[in-house]
Amino acid sequence: xxxxxxxxxSGKGGVGKTSLTASLASLAKKDSNTQVIxxxxxxxxxxxxxxxxxxxxxxxxxxxxxxxxxADFIEDQCINxxxxxxxxxxxxxxxxxxxxxxxxxxxxxxxxGCGACRVLCPExxxxxxxxxxxxxxxxxxxxxxxxxYGKTQLGSTTSGKLVSDVKEYLNNSNEINDSNxxxxxxxxxxxxxxxxxxxxxxxxxxxxxxxxxxxxxxxRVLEVVQHFGIPFGLIINKSDLKSPFxxxxxxxxxxTGYKKLGNIPFDLxxxxxxxFAAPVVDFAPDSKASLSIxxxxxxxxxxLWNDFS
Amino acid sequence: xxxRKPRIICITGGKGGTGKTLCAVNLAVMFKNEGNKVxxxxxxxxxxxxxLLLNGKLENKKEVPFFKPKIVEDKCSKCGLxxxxxxxxxxxxxxxxxxxxxxxxxxGCQLCYKICPENAIEADSKIMGWIYSTNVNGLSLLLGELxxxxxxxxxxxxxxxxxxxxxxxxxxxxxxxxxxxxxxxxHCDVELLIAEAxxxxxxxxxxxxxxxDLIRIMDLIKLLGKESRVIVNRSSLLGFREQFIKExxxxxxxxxxxxxxxxxxxxxxxxxxxxxxxxxxxxxxxxGYIAFTxxxxxxxxxxxxIGS
Numbered sequence: 001x002x003x004x005x006x007x008x009x010s011g012k013g014g015v016g017k018t019s020l021t022a023s024l025a026s027l028a029k030k031d032s033n034t035q036v037i038x039x040x041x042x043x044x045x046x047x048x049x050x051x052x053x054x055x056x057x058x059x060x061x062x063x064x065x066x067x068x069x070x071a072d073f074i075e076d077q078c079i080n081x082x083x084x085x086x087x088x089x090x091x092x093x094x095x096x097x098x099x100x101x102x103x104x105x106x107x108x109x110x111x112x113g114c115g116a117c118r119v120l121c122p123e124x125x126x127x128x129x130x131x132x133x134x135x136x137x138x139x140x141x142x143x144x145x146x147x148x149y150g151k152t153q154l155g156s157t158t159s160g161k162l163v164s165d166v167k168e169y170l171n172n173s174n175e176i177n178d179s180n181x182x183x184x185x186x187x188x189x190x191x192x193x194x195x196x197x198x199x200x201x202x203x204x205x206x207x208x209x210x211x212x213x214x215x216x217x218x219x220r221v222l223e224v225v226q227h228f229g230i231p232f233g234l235i236i237n238k239s240d241l242k243s244p245f246x247x248x249x250x251x252x253x254x255x256t257g258y259k260k261l262g263n264i265p266f267d268l269x270x271x272x273x274x275x276f277a278a279p280v281v282d283f284a285p286d287s288k289a290s291l292s293i294x295x296x297x298x299x300x301x302x303x304l305w306n307d308f309s
Numbered sequence: 310x311x312x313r314k315p316r317i318i319c320i321t322g323g324k325g326g327t328g329k330t331l332c333a334v335n336l337a338v339m340f341k342n343e344g345n346k347v348x349x350x351x352x353x354x355x356x357x358x359x360x361l362l363l364n365g366k367l368e369n370k371k372e373v374p375f376f377k378p379k380i381v382e383d384k385c386s387k388c389g390l391x392x393x394x395x396x397x398x399x400x401x402x403x404x405x406x407x408x409x410x411x412x413x414x415x416x417g418c419q420l421c422y423k424i425c426p427e428n429a430i431e432a433d434s435k436i437m438g439w440i441y442s443t444n445v446n447g448l449s450l451l452l453g454e455l456x457x458x459x460x461x462x463x464x465x466x467x468x469x470x471x472x473x474x475x476x477x478x479x480x481x482x483x484x485x486x487x488x489x490x491x492x493x494x495x496h497c498d499v500e501l502l503i504a505e506a507x508x509x510x511x512x513x514x515x516x517x518x519x520x521x522d523l524i525r526i527m528d529l530i531k532l533l534g535k536e537s538r539v540i541v542n543r544s545s546l547l548g549f550r551e552q553f554i555k556e557x558x559x560x561x562x563x564x565x566x567x568x569x570x571x572x573x574x575x576x577x578x579x580x581x582x583x584x585x586x587x588x589x590x591x592x593x594x595x596x597g598y599i600a601f602t603x604x605x606x607x608x609x610x611x612x613x614x615i616g617s
Contacts, residue, residue, distance in 0.1 A: 011356055013325010013493040018518065044494030045323055045522040069396060091376070091419050093467070109500055114418030115396045128396070152496065154529050159496045160460060188325040188493050189355035191455055191462040211579055213330070213358040220356060223457035242572070245579040271547055274516055 001033060004202045004304045005182040007041075009225070011217025013188035015209045016237040018042070019270055020293070021185040022051040022279040027297045028181055029143050034301075035179045038141075039170060040149035041163045041197045042187040043134060050277050052147050054139040061138045063169070067161035068133035068153070069113025071106050077125035078103055089120045109155065134162045136169050146175045160192030167196070181304075190220050198225055203304060204232040205261060210241050210249040222258075232259070233303060235296060239263035261303075262296040264289055314477060315348070315484040316612060319506035319535075323522030325493035327512045328542035328568070329353075331578060332604075333490035334362045335585045336510075339605045341448050342587050345485040350473065352502045353492040354438060354453040354465040364581030365445035367452065373468045375437035375461060376417040378410045384429035391421035391430060413460065438465040440472065446586065449484070466498045470505060495529045503530060508615065509537040510565060510608075515546055515553035527562060538565035538611060540604060545569035545596075565611070566604035571597030 008017050008024075021038065028036035040048040054060055071094070080102040084095050094110035095117065097103075117126040134152040141147050150166040152159050170176055184201070187193040198204055204225045208218040218234075225232050234253070240263075253260075264270075265288050273283035281290045320333040330353070337349040351359040360367055378391075378400070385407055392402030399414035400421060412435070422430045438455040451472060453465040476483065489506060491499045503509055509530050513523040523539065530537045539557060544550045544567035557564060568574070574597040577584040584591045585601050592598060 012358075013327075015326055042494075044496050045325075045518075045525065047324075047518045047521060050517050050521065091417060109497070109504060112416050112418065113396065114416050114420060115394065116418045116420040116423070119394050119420055119424060154495060154525070155500065155532055159494070189462075190457055191355045191498075192460040193496075194355075195458070195460050212361045212581065213356070213578075216358060216361055217356040220457050227458040241575070243575060243579040268547070271516065274518065275547060275549065277517060 001180045001305050003180045003182070004308075005184065005200070006203045006205060006300070006304070007184040007186050007197050007201045008205045008207060009186040009194060009198065009221050010188060010207045011190060011221035012208065012214050015214060016207055016264070016270070018047050018051070018185050019274060019280065020205070020207055020235065020237075021048060021183055023281040023290070023293045024297055024300070025052065025145065025183055026143060026279040026281050027294065028183070029145055034181045036181045036183060037146045037148065037170065037175055037179045039166060039182065039184045040147070041166055041184050041193065043150040043152045043159050043162045043166070043193060044187060046149045046151050048185050049137070049147065049149060051274070051279060052141040052143065053277070055142050055144070056140070059139055063136045065133050065136060065150075065162055065165050066130040067165055068131050068156045068158045069115070069128050070108060070111050070131050071113060071115070071117050072127050072129050073104060073106055074125050074127060075103060077123045079123050081123070084117055084121060087120070089117045091116070131156065133158050136166055138169070138173070146173070148173070159187070160196040163187070163193045163196035190224050194221065194224060198228055198230060201230050202308070204230050205235060205300070206232050207235040207237055209238045210236060210243060210246050212245055215249055215252060233261035233300070234258050235261050235264060237264045238266045240265045261299050262292055264292045264296070314481045315487045317487045317489065317506045319489040319491060319503050319509045320512065321491040321499055321503060321509060321526060322493060322512040323495060323526035324513065324519055327514045327519060328540075329493070329512050330358050330362055330490055331574070332510065332512050332540055332542070333488050334359055335583050335601050336605065336608065337448055337486075337488045338583045338585045339601065340486045342585070346449075346483060348449045348451060348476070348484045348487045350469055350487065350489050351450065351452040352466055352469055352489055352498065354455045354462050354469075354498065355492055357452045357454050359450060359490055360443070360445070360452060361581055362578060362583060363445045363448070363450065365443055365450060367441040368443040369441055371440045372436050373438045373440060373453075373465055374434035375464055376415070376419050376422075377412060377433045377435045378415070378421050379431040379433035380407055380410065381429045381431055382407055384427045386427050386429070388426070391425055394420055394424060417461065417464065437461055440465070440468055462492075463497050463501065466501050470501060473505065495526050500529065500533065503533050503535060506535060508611065509535045510540055511537060512540050512542055514543045515541060515549040520553070520556065523562070524560065536615070538563045540565050541567035543568070543570050565607050566600065568600040568604070569596045571595060571600075573597050
């Protein structure tokens with residue numbers, strides 16, 4: 001079977017992306033037709049590794065990434081002309097004037113490392129350094145398939161670039177050639193890291209819950225997915241949630257004509273499985289939630305390898 | 310209240326879906342109920358949801374423009390200086406051709422516009438998103454929204470912060486309390502808001518994910534030198550409450566309070582009526598109502614300790 005790269009997104013956080021990814025990965029591992037690689041691109045809060053721990057703790061590969069650039073001030077070169085402030089070198093307001101010492105101060109958080117100050121300062125009193133933006137971690141999980149994930153360096157500001165680096169790491173790995181299914185756990189939101197996650201995917205799974213915020217954020221993330229022209233299917237988690245919003249929610253989803261991959265009913269086996277750090281399909285294989293996820297997995301396979309060809 | 314500068318409280322959490330917006334909205338409502346002038350700023354610009362929980366309308370829409378280089382071909386000498394200096398690689402230059410802007414990569418630094426020796430680059434703009442300001446039941450709301458398929462969410466947060474700065478410099482008497490609601494994660498949008506706050510309240514849940522992401526956001530809060538106290542949401546989930554709170558205390562994490570699972574909260578969330586709103590019909594003996602009341606009391610005590 002041809003290789004398919006599938007991303008799981010939601011817009012809203014906490015609606016079940018990671019739990020679903022872990023369960024789908026476990027089902028794919030047991031399926032003799034699929035060779036799966038799992039990735040966690042929620043680089044701000046990578047949690048998949050908790051459910052998919054390594055086979056051998058001594059065999060974890062770690063690689064630092066240096067995707068972030070930051071400006072640095074060279075005091076010896078500065079002639080205190082204050083041009084950098086007066087002529088507004090920095091569009092990100094990362095330069096402030098320290099009037100006591102008559103020098104500029106760089107706000108590390110706000111600095112985007114664009115290099116404008118370095119180029120514009122007539123005395124060459126700024127330079128640009130690359131700093132650690134995070135790390136890429138990879139190992140073989142207890143279940144036997146590879147897991148690759150990124151983790152941002154706090155305060156480094158470039159989550160989107162790290163996501164691209166994680167995907168690049170996969171492309172350069174040896175394992176990719178033997179695999180035919182890549183599952184990517186995506187970040188919440190619709191911004192830079194989400195765009196980096198969904199670009200070049202074959203298929204997107206969008207998971208949500210029947211609440212106003214769940215729907216609102218789903219619509220926003222699907223706008224991004226549709227912008228890139230990537231086919232997608234919907235999963236409604238906690239689908240039987242007792243809520244006054246259910247009716248409106250169902251009506252809206254029906255009206256959109258979005259393709260549905262399935263529903264997952266509210267089921268305490270899911271949080272229970274999480275507390276034991278196991279995919280629910282392994283922890284409670286006969287639970288309502290597990291049965292529905294198995295059905296979703298079968299639907300997904302049909303779409304990925306029948307409908308596409 | 311007297312007219313000192315408003316207190317700025319930042320609600321954040323690391324993990325998504327732990328109840329940040331729920332807490333931000335209800336804390337804002339409780340301060341308002343007691344006669345405070347409250348401004349709620351929704352800084353989760355990728356997914357701003359405060360107005361849904363308040364059943365408010367988005368009004369006074371203002372565009373947030375973002376720099377876009379425009380090449381004036383009549384003036385351009387095809388020297389390539391702009392492209393050589395663009396660290397984002399957002400200007401593609403092939404020898405003897407005009408440079409081509411690649412807008413998705415552009416950071417908006419305007420360096421190309423500033424250094425072009427022929428003045429052949431104009432500062433054009435595109436819409437990155439919008440800012441709305443509105444008033445819902447006596448609560449002022451300022452909300453930022455990133456345009457879907459655009460990437461520079463921080464530009465919208467910066468625009469919100471410019472508004473905030475304006476208020477603090479010129480109109481600080483207008484508000485007693487300012488509450489900031491952040492995005493999930495620990496990226497620059499979140500950092501920028503935490504950096505503005507007097508105190509930070511991370512919201513978590515008693516799961517392994519909740520704890521891991523909480524510890525990450527606590528590290529960021531420490532890095533920014535802020536004081537914080539945590540709210541544990543859904544604390545009654547599977548009977549993990551005592552153990553989880555003990556685990557947090559072992560990590561020297563201070564706790565402001567906890568909110569058990571409560572059907573009134575789910576219903577209020579879906580109806581867009583905050584459970585703590587004065588005229589709401591929710592049970593005042595309910596577990597959620599009591600929990601928020603306790604958290605509010607603890608928060609007021611905490612603010613007193615900090616002083617002005």
